[in-house]
Amino acid sequence: MIEARDMTPAELAALLAFHADAGVDWLVEEEPIDRIAAFAAEKASRHLARSQPAQAAAAPTGGAARNSDPAGRSPARAPAPAPASAALPAIPDENAVAEARFAAESARSLAELKLALDGFSGCNLKASARSTIFAEGNPQSGIMVIGPMPSADDDREGLAFSGRSGLLLDRMLFAIGLSRNDVLISTIIPWRPPGDRMPSAPEAAICRPFIERQIALAEPRHVLLLGNFAARFFLGETGTIHALRGQWREIGSTSYRTEALATLHPQELLTAPASKALAWQDLQAFMAKVRQASA
Template identity: 75%
Template sequence: MIQARDMTPAELAALLAFHADAGVEWLVEDEPVDRIAAFAGERAARHVQRAQPQPAPMQAAAARGIPAPPQDQKPARSQAALGSTLPAIPDENAVAEARFAAESARSLAELKTAIEGFASCNLKASARSTVSVTGSGQSGIMVIGPMPSADDDREGTAFSGRAGLLLDRMLAAIGQPREAVYVTTIIPWRPPGDRMPSQPEIAICRPFIERQIALCEPRQVLVLGNFAARFFFGETGTIHALRGKWREIGGSGHIVPALATLHPQELLSAPGSKALAWLDLLAFSERLQQAPAQV
C-alpha cells in the first residue's frame, strides 16, 4: 500500500481532493460512515424519482405556452436522423473492413488515421467527431472506457468534461499523470442520444480497440464501467460484481492483466461509491509497482 511519506506534495494534494469529492471531512471520525448504505439510499431515491409519472411531450409544451404544430405537418428531422437513413453496408462486410484496416496499421498513429478514415459504421454518420485518444502510454498504463460522452464528442478527445477531470484526479492519486497514460474508448463515435451500441456496432469497433492494445503493449489496463467490463470479460454482471478482480484481456496476441472499476461519471452520480473505486486504484497501483517497467 502507498504510504503518505512516499508521495510528492502534488500527489498528496490530488489524493486529498479525491477524498474530498468522496465526502471525507475528517481523517478520523467518532463513528464509522457506511458508504455502501449511502450508495444504496441514493440508488433508491433515483428509482423513486424515475417511477414518478412524467407529462407527455405535447402536454409539457402546452404548459410552457408553446403552440402545437398542425396535425398535417411533420416535425423536421435532425441531421443525425437523416444520417441514419444512409445506405448501410452489410454488417459482416463492415466487420471484415474494420479488421483489415486495424491489422494493416503498424503504429498507433497509423491506427488513428485508419479509424478516422473508416466509414462503414453507422455511428460515424450521427457523431460530431471521431474521438481521439489522449496520453502516450509511456507509463505502461492503458485506461479504456466505454463510448464517448457528449463532452467527448464536442471536444474530440476521450474523457473530457467533469468525468475527465475526475479521472485526472484518480490517476494523480496513485502517482500517474494523465499525459503519461494511454486513455481511450471502445467505441470511437458517440451513439445518438447516448444509447447503448448495438451488437453489430460493437462487432465493427472491436478490431480497433484490440489493435490498440496490441500496439500500445501496456503492462496493465484499467477498465471503466459496466459496458467496458462486460465487453472484455464476456460476463453480464454489473460493475459492482465485476470490479476489483484481475483478469486477462488482449488482442492480436498481446495478453495483459486488467482490473475493472467504476466509471468516473458513475462516481459523480453516486459519490458514495468512491470508496470502492479507491480500493481498486490501490490494488491497481500495488500491482503496477510489482510489474517490471517497460524498456
C-alpha cells in the same frame, strides 16, 4: 396531444429549450426516412418536368396529335419515379466487421491506426458524431485506461474523458501518483452514440478490431477498465461492474494479451458518490500491481 402546428413560436421555443436541457440532441421520425433517395426522386421529378415542355413543342400538331386517343383525351403524362425504399443503405454487419478488422490489422503504428479509423465509414455511429475519439497520452507508459464510449463533452472537445467525468478521472489518477500524461487513455467506441445510448451489439463488434489493435500496438502491461460496458466488453460476462470490479483478468486479442482490472466509471461515481470507497480500493490494487511489476 398538441401538435407543433398548433403551437405559437414562443411555445415551440420553450419546448425545444426543454428538450435541449433534458439532453435531447436528435429529433427522429417514427419511421426511418431515406433522405438521399427522397432527394434523388425529387431531382428526377424536376428533370422530368423540365423535359416535358420540350417534348410537347417537338410533337406534331394538328388532328393527328389531337386524335391520338380515340376518346379525345389528352395523352397521359408519364408517372414520376416512385421513391426508393425507406430502408437506409448500409454495409451488412458481417462485411463491416471484416472491413474494420482488415483496416485495423493493416496499421503498423498508432498513427497509421488513427488514419485508418478516420477513413473508416462502416459504422453508422460515425455519421452522427462530431469527433472521432482515439488514444491520447503516453503509449510508452505501459498503462492504459479504457472507457466505454464518448460522452457529449468528449464529442464536443474531441478528447476522451472531458467535462465533469474527466475532471474526476484526473483526480483519481492523481490520487495514485499518475496524470493523463503518464498513461494512454482511450474508449472502446470511437464515436458518440446519439443521445448517449448504449452501442448495439453489431456496433460494438464493428469497433472491436480498432480498440484491440490500439492495445496490441501500445502493448500496455496493465489496463484499467472503467464502467459496466468496458468490463463486459473485454471480460465477456454479463455481471454488473460491482460483480466484475477489483479482479485481475487477461484481455486482448490473439496478437497481444495483457492484464486488466475493472472499476467504476467516473460518471457512476458522480451519480453514486458512496461508491468512491470501492473505486479507491481498486485504484490502490491497480497501482500496487504496477509498482510490483516495475520493482
